[in-house]
Amino acid sequence: xxxxxxxxxxxxxxxxxxxxxxxxxxxxxxxxxxxxxxxxxxxxxxxxxxxxxxxxxxxxxxxxxxxxxxxxxxxxxxxxxxxxxxxxxxxxxxxxxxxxxxxxxx
Amino acid sequence: xxxxxxxxxxxxxxxxxxxxxxxxxxxxxxxxxxxxxxxxxxxxxxxxxxxxxxxxxxxxxxxxxxxxxxxxxxxxxxxxxxxxxxxxxxxxxxxxxxxxxxxxxxxxxxxxxxx
Numbered sequence: 060x061x062x063x064x065x066x067x068x069x070x071x072x073x074x075x076x077x078x079x080x081x082x083x084x085x086x087x088x089x090x091x092x093x094x095x096x097x098x099x100x101x102x103x104x105x106x107x108x109x110x111x112x113x114x115x116x117x118x119x120x121x122x123x124x125x126x127x128x129x130x131x132x133x134x135x136x137x138x139x140x141x142x143x144x145x146x147x148x149x150x151x152x153x154x155x156x157x158x159x160x161x162x163x164x165x
Numbered sequence: 166x167x168x169x170x171x172x173x174x175x176x177x178x179x180x181x182x183x184x185x186x187x188x189x190x191x192x193x194x195x196x197x198x199x200x201x202x203x204x205x206x207x208x209x210x211x212x213x214x215x216x217x218x219x220x221x222x223x224x225x226x227x228x229x230x231x232x233x234x235x236x237x238x239x240x241x242x243x244x245x246x247x248x249x250x251x252x253x254x255x256x257x258x259x260x261x262x263x264x265x266x267x268x269x270x271x272x273x274x275x276x277x278x279x280x
Contacts (some may be wrong), residue, residue: 060227083237093266093267095267102260102270103202103267103270103273105267107271109266132249133256144209146209146210148210148212150266153215154226154227155215155224155265157210158213159211160210
């Protein structure tokens with residue numbers, strides 16, 4: 060099975076900060092990766108698909124990059140509504156696997 | 166409007182069974198693979214199972230293989246998860262999601278396995 064790691068596991072940031080989260084796969088997964096945002100008590104929401112494609116309706120301050128084994132999610136200017144937990148998901152090889160998550164708080 | 170509505174969760178004893186349902190609307194259900202994901206209290210997301218658009222292919226996490234069965238009824242736009250031999254570690258909020266890339270999620274149904 061492919062193992063996914065994320066770093067950092069948590070971070071503290073301020074409004075306006077640039078934030079970068081990294082996800083690494085134990086094997087190459089091409090660009091078969093998505094990023095999800097989850098706020099407390101809510102279902103996750105997809106932000107990025109195919110590693111770098113922005114989901115419709117998601118603000119352009121979110122961006123994704125990478126392929127193979129290393130991927131990043133960047134928030135260019137953190138907004139109050141962005142404080143949440145972020146997960147990556149690899150869907151390149153069964154069973155699919157999530158990263159452990161990165162909690163972004165103030 | 167796209168909607169996924171899970172149901173069937175509840176309290177069950179270890180070793181027991183439960184069947185979850187996910188009613189879909191607002192998109193072509195018969196054309197979409199469907200996925201189950203779970204989240205234990207205070208924990209991260211855990212991919213559980215996927216079924217192809219026509220039910221011809223199914224995939225499972227190692228932790229549930231042989232105990233859980235995913236199925237679908239395309240005539241009624243419903244996704245199922247039959248859960249047998251339940252364990253305490255299966256306690257979680259279970260979400261259904263559209264397609265293999267989990268483009269849209271339901272709100273989840275809570276399963277508690279406890280004596």
